[in-house]
Amino acid sequence: MPHNHNALRRPVLEIEDLSVGYETPNSLVHAVSDVNLTVHEQEILGLVGESGSGKSTLAFAVMRLLKGDAVVTKGRVRVAGQDVYALTPAELRSFRWKKMSMVFQSAMNALNPVMTVETQIVDTLLAHQPDWSRERALARARELLELVRIDAKHLKSYPHELSGGMRQRVVIAIAIALQPDLVIMDEPTTALDVVVQRSILDEIREIQQREKFAILFISHDFSLVAELASRVAIMYAGRIVEVTDSETLADGYRHHPYTEGLIRAIPHLTAEQVVIEGIPGNPPNLMELPSGCAFHPRCPYATEECRQARPPQYPSEHGLIECHLFKPQREAQHV
Numbered sequence: 001m002p003h004n005h006n007a008l009r010r011p012v013l014e015i016e017d018l019s020v021g022y023e024t025p026n027s028l029v030h031a032v033s034d035v036n037l038t039v040h041e042q043e044i045l046g047l048v049g050e051s052g053s054g055k056s057t058l059a060f061a062v063m064r065l066l067k068g069d070a071v072v073t074k075g076r077v078r079v080a081g082q083d084v085y086a087l088t089p090a091e092l093r094s095f096r097w098k099k100m101s102m103v104f105q106s107a108m109n110a111l112n113p114v115m116t117v118e119t120q121i122v123d124t125l126l127a128h129q130p131d132w133s134r135e136r137a138l139a140r141a142r143e144l145l146e147l148v149r150i151d152a153k154h155l156k157s158y159p160h161e162l163s164g165g166m167r168q169r170v171v172i173a174i175a176i177a178l179q180p181d182l183v184i185m186d187e188p189t190t191a192l193d194v195v196v197q198r199s200i201l202d203e204i205r206e207i208q209q210r211e212k213f214a215i216l217f218i219s220h221d222f223s224l225v226a227e228l229a230s231r232v233a234i235m236y237a238g239r240i241v242e243v244t245d246s247e248t249l250a251d252g253y254r255h256h257p258y259t260e261g262l263i264r265a266i267p268h269l270t271a272e273q274v275v276i277e278g279i280p281g282n283p284p285n286l287m288e289l290p291s292g293c294a295f296h297p298r299c300p301y302a303t304e305e306c307r308q309a310r311p312p313q314y315p316s317e318h319g320l321i322e323c324h325l326f327k328p329q330r331e332a333q334h335v
């Protein structure tokens, strides 16, 4: 696909200049800082970053599901053109199913253990489509199970009678039950073994193409995201440091030094052995962020400028990059 394939597509998720902090006894610690991100209709956008980089906080902020100690300090979130934070609580309840939904990290434990699959799907449908008959809801429940490749006989099953993979498929079926425009998936397969993980990802791709929703797919598994998503956003210490088309992640393109490190960290199979090159060092403590570019202590190219000034977001050929190295040449000459 050409890299401007989103030009004609409607944005489904628009995050503008969003910052989210957690209240701690001494200060407000920012887990998400100045994030700008757009997901277009029918697109899978991958969001990657190490543990603690702020991925889940960003997802919860979009869903307006942040816990009490988290505060949105600035910015705006629009889903299907609607400002999520302008909705009344009653509007938000139906908006969460009809326009956006979320599959949580280890969501397979989110099912009600004392209710059958049928009851859980049908109740969700009827709660949001009160004019539907029970028969219609049941028919949709069957269709949804088929979509996630579960035999309709399992409508009568209780969660404990299903494997982890099947439970996760049911959760995905419920998330797409009301045909939302946007589905956020936060590490949806992390708890599963590799084979099950692979088949669920294939199904997600297939269902997404049939049902035409957009996905914000969150994972710390860079190679998995690169394969599934058409565009990838890379998060580091609460900031989106690069957005790029996933096809650029193969060799030959210049990336943010952190992205380069993630690419190198993908195990390479050589004739003799598996080589894993990681990124030396650890992500910073959000309470004591390094000056300038937060990545500079781990960056092999860091200069004095990187230590002193936070880099702006520069447009790149395939998205944007927050790194001083990517300063356009003309501008650089004036410094």
Ligand SMILES: Nc1ncnc2c1ncn2[C@@H]1O[C@H](COP(=O)(O)OP(=O)(O)OP(=O)(O)O)[C@@H](O)[C@H]1O
Residues within 6 Å of the ligand: 022, 023, 024, 029, 031, 049, 050, 051, 052, 053, 054, 055, 056, 057, 058, 067, 069, 220, 286
């Ligand atoms: N309730 C809280 N109070 C204070 N800090 C928090 C709270 N919840 C999360 N944080 C901090 O916010 C930062 C971002 O956390 P978040 O869960 O969003 O990261 P993540 O990228 O989703 O990580 P993971 O890959 O482990 O799920 C972390 O440093 C975390 O310690």
Ligand code: NI
Residues within 6 Å of the ligand: 055, 056, 057, 105, 186
């Ligand atoms: Ni998370």
